Amino acid sequence: MLGTETTDHATAHRAALVTEDSAPTAHQITIEHTFETAHRLPHLGGKCTSLHGHSWRVAVPVIAPTLSNDVTVVEFGALKAGIREWIDTYLDHGTMLGVHDPLAVHLYVAKCKVFRFGADSCQTTVDAELLATDLVWPTVEAVAVLLRRVSQAALAALPCAPDARVGRVFVRETHLNTATYGPVDAP
Numbered sequence: 001m002l003g004t005e006t007t008d009h010a011t012a013h014r015a016a017l018v019t020e021d022s023a024p025t026a027h028q029i030t031i032e033h034t035f036e037t038a039h040r041l042p043h044l045g046g047k048c049t050s051l052h053g054h055s056w057r058v059a060v061p062v063i064a065p066t067l068s069n070d071v072t073v074v075e076f077g078a079l080k081a082g083i084r085e086w087i088d089t090y091l092d093h094g095t096m097l098g099v100h101d102p103l104a105v106h107l108y109v110a111k112c113k114v115f116r117f118g119a120d121s122c123q124t125t126v127d128a129e130l131l132a133t134d135l136v137w138p139t140v141e142a143v144a145v146l147l148r149r150v151s152q153a154a155l156a157a158l159p160c161a162p163d164a165r166v167g168r169v170f171v172r173e174t175h176l177n178t179a180t181y182g183p184v185d186a187p
């Protein structure tokens with residue numbers, strides 16, 4: 001009978017919806033933050049040589065195959081607090097420079113906040129800068145790598161779902177220029 005077939009079809013459809021996919025699945029949550037920071041990239045030449053500022057935006061996804069006992073990947077507020085504190089302390093309303101940029105000394109004298117990329121451990125290096133030792137200039141790509149490291153450290157300090165990891169971190173420098181950095185298998 002037509003009515004019975006329709007009912008059977010609907011039941012099968014509902015069952016398929018609640019059955020686990022055969023493809024691997026995962027949970028993903030994302031937090032975002034913005035910061036106002038200047039940089040310059042003299043090695044690229046042209047207008048990038050001039051000190052200029054951007055309203056940067058970062059999006060940090062965290063992926064986990066299963067949820068924690070409190071049915072979260074990680075608590076949003078705690079994750080945001082950790083990442084925001086680092087960004088607001090070291091980057092917001094500051095300037096990102098390459099370690100050999102002669103501009104740095106003038107900014108220090110003027111009591112400006114400076115974060116140097118490419119700084120290795122020496123007396124003038126602050127611990128936070130060691131996260132960017134291998135990143136010689138503050139390109140958007142380098143900022144994405146740095147902020148993924150910051151996010152990994154923030155996540156590691158929090159209770160979270162088993163095997164939770166930071167996915168591809170997204171950084172926006174301008175409305176037209178963005179970069180992502182993270183595992184190739186992450187969306």
Ligand SMILES: Nc1nc2c(c(=O)[nH]1)N=C([C@H](O)[C@H](O)COP(=O)(O)OP(=O)(O)OP(=O)(O)O)CN2
Pocket residue numbers: 041044048052138139140141174176177
């Ligand atoms: N791969 C990268 N290329 C460039 C970077 C970078 O970080 N990674 N950075 C710059 C400059 O910092 C600059 O701020 C952006 O340059 P550009 O897009 O050329 O300049 P505009 O925003 O003014 O672009 P319009 O589209 O003309 O408005 C350069 N390259």
